[in-house]
Amino acid sequence: MEYTSGHWSLDIYPGNDGTALVHNTAILVGDITLGKNVTIHPYAQLVGVITIGDNTVIGSHCNILGDVIIGANVKTQSNAFIPGGTIIGDNVFIGPSVTILNDKFPPSEGKSWMPVIIKDGATVGGGVTILPGVTVYENASIGGGSVVTKSIPQGSLAYGNPAQIKGMAERA
Numbered sequence: 001m002e003y004t005s006g007h008w009s010l011d012i013y014p015g016n017d018g019t020a021l022v023h024n025t026a027i028l029v030g031d032i033t034l035g036k037n038v039t040i041h042p043y044a045q046l047v048g049v050i051t052i053g054d055n056t057v058i059g060s061h062c063n064i065l066g067d068v069i070i071g072a073n074v075k076t077q078s079n080a081f082i083p084g085g086t087i088i089g090d091n092v093f094i095g096p097s098v099t100i101l102n103d104k105f106p107p108s109e110g111k112s113w114m115p116v117i118i119k120d121g122a123t124v125g126g127g128v129t130i131l132p133g134v135t136v137y138e139n140a141s142i143g144g145g146s147v148v149t150k151s152i153p154q155g156s157l158a159y160g161n162p163a164q165i166k167g168m169a170e171r172a
């Protein structure tokens with residue numbers, strides 16, 4: 001593919017019909033499968049074996065590294081860090097500068113990797129850190145700036161450091 005500085009390109013990636021919109025400053029290396037109408041914003045970096053579902057938007061400067069699955073209709077805002085093993089469902093919101101961690105005792109070269117799973121409809125606020133092995137269940141919501149050390153049950157609202165369950169999640 002040919003890139004020109006500061007432009008978007010519609011390229012044909014495996015598994016889609018050429019509708020993925022990828023900024024030419026984004027880096028896509030490895031086995032990347034993009035669904036229909038995916039948008040990859042400037043300076044995002046996707047390196048590994050990565051599958052992204054239809055209509056998902058990857059914000060600028062996001063880093064997605066290793067084996068990662070991201071579902072359909074997901075939004076990841078700028079600077080999110082999504083490491084290997086992470087599985088994100090459909091209709092998930094990942095706020096700016098979210099950090100997902102996968103190695104409990106780094107650097108373990110894989111021995112203590114514990115992937116994070118974020119299930120359908122969950123919302124993760126800006127600046128949240130999610131520790132290895134946590135599952136954020138369906139439609140749960142994490143308040144901005146939280147440190148999530150334990151799995152968050154379906155539909156619940158949690159925030160703080162460490163994040164505590166404070167009630168049920170609401171949508172505006």
Ligand SMILES: CC(C)(COP(=O)(O)OP(=O)(O)OC[C@H]1O[C@@H](n2cnc3c(N)ncnc32)[C@H](O)[C@@H]1OP(=O)(O)O)[C@@H](O)C(=O)NCCC(=O)NCCS
Nearest residue numbers: 095096124125126127142143144145146157158159160161
């Ligand atoms: C979690 C959230 C939904 C709670 O909203 P809310 O129910 O209206 O809560 P309130 O603002 O009434 O705050 C209630 C209490 O929780 C505290 N609180 C609220 N959000 C908090 C957070 N994220 N972390 C720690 N404490 C928080 C408040 O300080 C307040 O404490 P107090 O009772 O001692 O005064 C909201 O604060 C939030 O974090 N939204 C996500 C924002 C975000 O990251 N957006 C990303 C895209 S821009």
